[in-house]
Amino acid sequence: MDTFNKFTGQNKTQNANASSGQGSGGVGGLFNNAMGGGATGEKKEDPLDKGVDMFQQHVLKQGPQTNESAMEQAKDERISDAIRSGWKKATGSNFPVADK
Structure with a gap:
């Protein structure tokens, strides 16, 4: 040390x-x-964003997602937007969980 x-x-x-x-x-x-990162930004996430975080933490083993940087949260938002877009193309309706 x-x-x-x-x-x-x-x-x-x-x-x-x-x-x-x-x-x-x-x-x-x-x-x-x-810039919207940290624990404050985590509170503003919608349920789909939280689901993306859970997938990253538990399936991809990327560690805790409770205090992400603003850049990491922006990446998660792009992922959830892509999921919403894919859902809309496949079903013709909006994703059941509203975007914040």
């Missing part, structure tokens, strides 16, 4: 997350939350 880690009590993973903007703190965390 280097001097910085001894002083802050952080490990290398925590340092990497903080410097990459993946953590919830610091300037990166504030920017991420302002």
Whole structure:
């Protein structure tokens, strides 16, 4: 453990997350939350978006989806939009769950 880690009590993973903007703190965390990411953005997801998150977490084993970055949430939204579009083309009706 280097001097910085001894002083802050952080490990290398925590340092990497903080410097990459993946953590919830610091300037990166504030920017991420302002762009719709983080736990605040998760609260605004519709049930289909939450289903995409569950699939990613449990089937694809991508880890917890409870505090995603704004970019990850935008990707999930594109996936759910594609599902809605496919549903509409296949059935001729809107997807049963409304988009938020």
